[in-house]
Amino acid sequence: METIQDFTGLQYPLTKDPIQRKTYDDHNVEYATSSHQKDHDMFPGLIAMPKNDDDIIRAIKYAKSNGYAVSVMSGGHQYSGACSTHGKGIQLNLRLTYKAPQDLVVLPQLPAPDSNRPLVYASVSHSLGEFNTFLKQNKLFVPHGQCTDVHLGGHGQTGGYGQLARAFGLLGDHIWGIRMIDHSGEVKEVTKKSNPELFYAITGGSPGNFGIITHWTIEAHRDQDHDFPETGARPHGFKGLWLYNETVLKLLLNEVAAMADDLEMPRNFDLCCSVLSSSFPIFKLVPELDENRGKIRQLIEDAIGVDAHTKWPACVVLYAQWVPMSAEDLYTKEVDAWFQKFRNLDSFLKYWCIHAGNIVKPMSQMTGEWLFTNPREFDHPYEKRTYMTNSTTLAKGKWVDQVSDQINQVIPPSLKHFDLWTNCFLSIQIQAMGGKYSQYFANRNNGTAYSWRDSTVCQDLDCFHVESDKGRELALGWQAANDKLMVGENSAYSKKDKRVLWASYGDWNMDKVWPTYYEDREKYERIGRQRYLADPQGTFTPNPFCVKAVKH
Structure with missing residues (x-):
């Protein structure tokens, strides 16, 4: 029996093959909120919660000397479970590692030389919710995803897709520097200038497989550069919520399609349509509804006869946004008029509109x-x-019509599709990304x-x-x-x-499915x-979901 000093001060015995499975009694540790297949072994031999760089370096050296693989988890939302590993691997859980005041700061030195924007130093241990709150306190913002419990580690490596993608691109487009610990235990600072090939590979390549990312240096945008009250050029948004109705859904999806088809659409506009099955925690998505629960319950009962005290019905959600890029915008x-199309649905479908x-602002x-403030949409497995x-x-x-018809098989009460309705729950997000002025597109050659x-x-x-086997069979059939x-x-x-890597699924042997994630060999x-x-x-x-190493 060998022993490794556990990074929270405990001793756990380890055998050579396999590492004994151990968990902590005093930490809420989850392997991954993943949709992995049954044949994926997602149970690490050891979950280590390092306190600092030294603990990570010790873990890497121990793993190398004993032939163990290391996976990295910051938030645990990698869909195919690639932030976890098998019984002969060690998972480094970084949720608590870098949470000191110096791990989330606006850097005092000069701004980024190419953009003149302020730089924020942020650790991978911070969630999007924490990161967003910090930026707001400093009147800064960056594009990022919508799930508050996702952490910055994997989110940055896989892009950071979110509501601002057309106007500002991805979170990954704003990464200026990378602090990491490599396979030899050396702390490195990587930028586009110091090591452009490694920077390229980490930002969009194979998450968790180049070393342990500890911090990002991120270029942020200032409120003052996109908000001009004196000229009326202010950011505008619209948040709409309707009880599920196929007419509403098709009208909104047609707007997404029209926006996608318009190559001349200015970058200022962003649009995302969501569909959510009944019992979705809607007050976590639209918290302002909480002030009018009584009125909302009555609206629901009048419209579809559902007792809203016990069950929130299925709904359609729309996020629309316009951002000025200058005081003249x-x-x-x-x-x-673009916003008015969505406001009109309030009167056109009077009894279906909740908000x-x-x-x-x-x-x-x-x-x-x-932002959606629940860790996950439904407490069920998913495909x-x-x-x-x-x-x-x-x-x-x-x-x-096709995607609406597919959604309509699962969402509304239906005798024809009774099994799907009673066994499956949908969370749908459909977002416009394109146009030649879209920053998602414009940043395509940015390193x-x-x-x-x-x-x-x-x-x-x-x-x-x-x-259940039936539930999974139905979900797989629908997909x-x-x-x-x-x-x-x-x-x-x-x-x-x-x-895209953040939404991986199916066969997780990357060497077989790489053409679905990367444009060419x-x-x-x-x-x-x-x-x-x-x-x-x-x-x-630590698992097959990684780009295959190629010798020079």
Whole structure:
């Protein structure tokens, strides 16, 4: 028996093969909130919670000397479970490692030389909710995702997709520097200038497989550069909530399609439509509703006869946003007309609209409007699909009808689809991304490896299900139908299967499925060469979901 001093001060025995499985009694440790397949071993031999750099360095050296692999978890939201590992691996849980005041600060030195924007130093141990609050306190903002419990470690490496993607790009586009601990235990600072190939590989390549990322240096935007009360050029938003109705859904998806098809659409506009099954914790998504619970319950009962005291019904949610890029970028009649299309649904579908709220506030506060404060949507296992497309003919094709029909099989009470309705729960997000002025597209050659930058729509279809063989079979069947409709030569959505790393699913042997995550072999092998240099002994290869190392 060998022993390794546990990083919280406890002693745990380890055998050579396998490492004994141990968990902590005094920490709430989760392996991963993942949709991994049954044959994925997601149970590490040891979960280590390091206190600092020294603990991480000791863990890396111990793993190398004993032939163990190391996985890294900051938040635990990697969908295929790649932040975890098998019984012969060690998972480093960094949720509590870097939470001192110096781990989240606005750097006092000069701003980023290329952009003149302020730099924020942020550790991977911070959640998006914490990060967003800190930025708001400093009147700063960056684009990022919408789930507050996601942490900055994996989020930065996989892009940081979110509501501001057209106007400002990805969180990963704003990463200026990377602090990491490599396979030899050395602390490194990586920038585009100091090591452009490694920077490229980490930002969009193979998360967790180049070393232990501890901190990001991030270029932030100032409120004052996008909010001009004196000229009326202020950020505007709209948050709408309707009881589920297929008419509402199709009207809103047609707006997403029209926006995606318009290559001339200015970058100022962002639009995202969501659909959520009944019992979704809607007050976590639209907290302002909490003040009017009584009125809302009555609206629900009048519209569809559901007792809102016991069950929140299915709903459709819309987030719309317009941001001025300069003091001359005024809120014109044309901009207001775009918002008015969504406001009109309040009167057109009077009994179905629960909330239609206009928002005018600085961007550091606006970004908080798009956050969802629950760790996950439904407390069930799920099957995930995320489809990207570069189509500019979505409004003319059958896509809106097809995805609406698929959703309509699961959401409303139905005798025809009774099993789906009673066993499955949907969380859908469909977001416009495209146009030649979209910053998601404009940042395509900025020294990062994030793929499918020509995408016009990101379509995220999550099907949660009751924990049973029948539930999983139904969810897989529903997703199989989506696969046929959303990908292929005859698809009205996308001719090619295009996925993103944050929303991975299915076969997790990356060397088999890499064409769905990377545009071409040249890019895949370019990242692979950095993998070989960063991980020559396989220390950061804890599972098959990683780019294959390629020797020079």
